[in-house]
Amino acid sequence: MNYQLTFLDDSRRVQDVWEANFETEHTAICWMWLAGGVCALHDDWSMMELWCRKCCASPVKECPRAPSGREDCCIARVPASFLRQSGKSEQHRRARPLILIVERDEFIATSHEGMVLDAGYSVGASWPDYASAGKWLSAHNPDAAIIDVKLQDKSCVELAKKLSVREIPFLAVSGYPADTPGVNRIFRPVPWLEKPVTPAGLQLALRSIL
Numbered sequence: 175m176n177y178q179l180t181f182l183d184d185s186r187r188v189q190d191v192w193e194a195n196f197e198t199e200h201t202a203i204c205w206m207w208l209a210g211g212v213c214a215l216h217d218d219w220s221m222m223e224l225w226c227r228k229c230c231a232s233p234v235k236e237c238p239r240a241p242s243g244r245e246d247c248c249i250a251r252v253p254a255s256f257l258r259q260s261g262k263s264e265q266h267r268r269a270r271p272l273i274l275i276v277e278r279d280e281f282i283a284t285s286h287e288g289m290v291l292d293a294g295y296s297v298g299a300s301w302p303d304y305a306s307a308g309k310w311l312s313a314h315n316p317d318a319a320i321i322d323v324k325l326q327d328k329s330c331v332e333l334a335k336k337l338s339v340r341e342i343p344f345l346a347v348s349g350y351p352a353d354t355p356g357v358n359r360i361f362r363p364v365p366w367l368e369k370p371v372t373p374a375g376l377q378l379a380l381r382s383i384l
Contacts, residue, residue, distance in 0.1 A: 268296070268317060270294060270295055270296040271295050271296065271317035271318060271380075271384055272295070272296050272297075272298040272314075272315075272316045272317050272318075273290050273295050273296065273297055273298060273316060273317065273318050273319065273320060273380070274298050274299055274300075274301075274307060274310070274311070274314075274316040274318070274319040274320070274342075275287060275290065275297060275299070275300040275301070275319070275320045276300075276301050276302075276303075276304060276307045276319065276320065276321045276322055276330075276333065277300065277301075277302065277320070277322040277347070278302045278303065278322055278324070279322070280302065282322075282369070282370075283300050283302065285371075286300075286320060286347075286371065286376065287300055289371070289373045289376045289377070290320075290376070290380075292373060293373070293376070293377040293380060295380065298310075298314060298316045299314070299316075303329075304327075304329040304330050304332065304333040305329060307319075307333055308332070308333055308336055311336060311337075311340070315340070315342070316342060317342070317343075317384060318342065318343045318344060318345070318380060318383055318384055319337055319342060319343075319344035319345075320344065320345055320347055320376075320380075321333060321334060321337075321344055321345070321346055321347065322347050322348065323346045323347065323348040323350075323357070323361060324348075331358045331360060334358070334360045334361065335360065338360065343364075343383035343384065344364060344383070345364055345365040345366070345367065345379045345380065345383060346361045346364055346365070346366045346367070347366075347367045347368075347369060347371055348366065348367075348368065348369065349368070349369045350368070351368060352366035352368075364383070365379040365382055365383060367379055
């Protein structure tokens with residue numbers, strides 16, 4: 175099905191968005207409006223803004239160039255977390271939840287992978303840096319994530335923000351206590367595990383967010 179989807183800030187093709195189930199690293203996506211093409215979760219369109227990419231520099235209620243009766247001219251910009259494929263009910267729950275691991279220490283990452291598998295989950299991917307994990311998230315939708323929090327590294331905060339926008343739960347792992355000065359407030363409400371992590375501790379933390 176060709177819905178003529180596109181991004182506001184790059185030229186990704188329709189297939190990339192479709193395969194990602196309208197979930198991307200961007201806060202919002204946009205598409206050419208086609209009747210029945212997309213649905214809002216809970217039928218709530220209150221957050222929608224209509225844009226005409228060719229002729230408008232700001233949001234408009236309707237496209238001034240749209241022929242009467244046509245619904246395929248404007249581009250709608252909507253937060254990705256509000257979208258799903260049309261006709262699709264709630265996202266299918268995996269038998270083995272998919273976990274993203276972000277850990278810069280290879281030995282620790284391997285240990286966490288084993289703990290995740292032993293707990294009955296699947297490892298979607300394991301990355302040593304936040305940038306690679308962010309790119310992976312542009313095309314995948316894990317059920318939860320384990321983030322190695324490194325103080326004074328803004329990229330871990332950016333990754334946490336991407337997960338939050340996507341409503342993907344995550345837990346933090348660090349060599350520092352949760353109350354260490356400098357810990358970003360985005361990590362305050364999530365489970366915080368100090369290294370070395372135990373299998374029981376990791377399993378309990380994952381259960382609390384899934």
